[in-house]
Amino acid sequence: MGTAIGIEAARREVLARVRALPAEEVGLEQALGRRLAVDAVADAPFQPFDNSAMDGFAVRAADIAEASGEAPVALRVVDESRAGHPAAGAVGAGEAIAISTGAMLPADADTVVRVEDTERDGADRVLVRAAVALGANVRRAGEDIVAGETVVRAGAELGPAELGALATIGLAAPLVHRRPRVAVVTSGDELTPPDRPLGPGGIRNSNSHTVPALAQLAGAEVVSVDWTPDEPAATREALGRALEADVAIVCGGVSVGPHDHVKGALADLGAEQVFWRVALRPGGPTWFGTRGEALAFGLPGNPVSVMVTFLLFVRPALLAMAGGDPAARRVAARLGAAFAKPHDRAEAVRCRLELDDRGWIARPLPRQGSHVLTSMLAADCLALVPAERDGLAAGEAVSVELLDRAT
Numbered sequence: 001m002g003t004a005i006g007i008e009a010a011r012r013e014v015l016a017r018v019r020a021l022p023a024e025e026v027g028l029e030q031a032l033g034r035r036l037a038v039d040a041v042a043d044a045p046f047q048p049f050d051n052s053a054m055d056g057f058a059v060r061a062a063d064i065a066e067a068s069g070e071a072p073v074a075l076r077v078v079d080e081s082r083a084g085h086p087a088a089g090a091v092g093a094g095e096a097i098a099i100s101t102g103a104m105l106p107a108d109a110d111t112v113v114r115v116e117d118t119e120r121d122g123a124d125r126v127l128v129r130a131a132v133a134l135g136a137n138v139r140r141a142g143e144d145i146v147a148g149e150t151v152v153r154a155g156a157e158l159g160p161a162e163l164g165a166l167a168t169i170g171l172a173a174p175l176v177h178r179r180p181r182v183a184v185v186t187s188g189d190e191l192t193p194p195d196r197p198l199g200p201g202g203i204r205n206s207n208s209h210t211v212p213a214l215a216q217l218a219g220a221e222v223v224s225v226d227w228t229p230d231e232p233a234a235t236r237e238a239l240g241r242a243l244e245a246d247v248a249i250v251c252g253g254v255s256v257g258p259h260d261h262v263k264g265a266l267a268d269l270g271a272e273q274v275f276w277r278v279a280l281r282p283g284g285p286t287w288f289g290t291r292g293e294a295l296a297f298g299l300p301g302n303p304v305s306v307m308v309t310f311l312l313f314v315r316p317a318l319l320a321m322a323g324g325d326p327a328a329r330r331v332a333a334r335l336g337a338a339f340a341k342p343h344d345r346a347e348a349v350r351c352r353l354e355l356d357d358r359g360w361i362a363r364p365l366p367r368q369g370s371h372v373l374t375s376m377l378a379a380d381c382l383a384l385v386p387a388e389r390d391g392l393a394a395g396e397a398v399s400v401e402l403l404d405r406a407t
Contacts, residue, residue, distance in 0.1 A: 045142030058109035178321035187253030252301030282370030336363030340391035
């Protein structure tokens with residue numbers, strides 16, 4: 001059957017065949033979760049003008065230097081500056097302009113007195129009852145962003161804050177990488193949709209829901225979710241459709257049993273094998289290859305094995321295709337309890353993350369069987385115990401692959 005490839009070697013083989021997808025302009029309303037293709041640079045400062053941090057009065061600090069509660073200073077109110085409606089004129093000696101939070105600071109004003117430190121005395125006079133320092137309650141132009149500053153860097157995933165920053169600098173249609181188009185195929189006579197009764201020997205088809213969800217969380221567009229029975233012609237037909245996408249993922253039917261037809265179908269369709277079998281538990285029977293620029297992944301059928309191999313091999317490819325960093329989901333941790341394993345393959349251990357004053361702790365969960373999908377409900381990460389070790393002691397350093405979650 002040949003020698004199984006190691007986890008890191010398999011990832012390198014996958015990433016060596018990945019190309020970043022072309023960029024396209026999209027409106028900010030469609031940009032959530034996309035990755036920026038070029039740096040977003042501000043062509044003007046923000047705020048674009050000096051403005052008030054408080055409701056109050058714009059004044060000249062020298063005019064109120066002696067103001068106090070016992071001896072207020074009277075100023076003549078000559079205008080108002082509201083948000084979006086600046087005052088028409090400047091502040092002169094002995095004058096004040098009423099001002100709202102965010103409104104433009106009038107010319108020749110250098111300070112804002114809070115409305116709480118004042119008292120109106122008729123329609124056109126205000127009594128200032130506090131000496132306020134020069135520049136108080138004033139937000140300066142460019143205090144947040146200066147002209148020419150890179151506000152969001154290429155490769156950044158656009159979340160709510162990033163979208164707000166792009167809107168702030170007037171970038172209404174950012175240039176982002178196209179989402180990878182993913183086609184998912186599940187294989188197996190026994191697979192039954194969740195809304196249908198189980199027949200003899202039937203099981204629910206969970207992979208048709210976990211894999212598309214994982215792909216979407218990784219930034220992909222899922223273009224189809226298909227099922228094929230354990231029959232060669234049907235398998236070739238389903239995989240032929242899937243290979244029209246950027247990435248084809250088939251779950252199950254990839255091993256060497258008499259009813260496993262995926263590898264043969266992929267070969268018939270012109271897909272070239274890069275590796276078959278990874279020195280990993282769970283997830284050893286994993287296939288990867290290419291047809292033209294399309295990537296094809298044959299993942300095991302067991303539900304946990306599917307999730308593990310997706311996170312370790314498919315997700316890095318999708319992140320790289322969308323302009324992201326495939327290593328971004330890796331962190332260092334300490335193992336929270338001893339874990340023993342066979343010597344000849346690595347183990348992806350489902351763990352719960354905790355944080356102490358020394359960093360992350362990955363605590364192994366009690367149920368590690370590849371068929372126990374519910375074990376993923378409590379998992380935050382996969383701790384990767386190397387193939388050359390028989391296990392790790394509590395407290396030893398371990399590389400951790402973070403799980404994606406929708407919340």
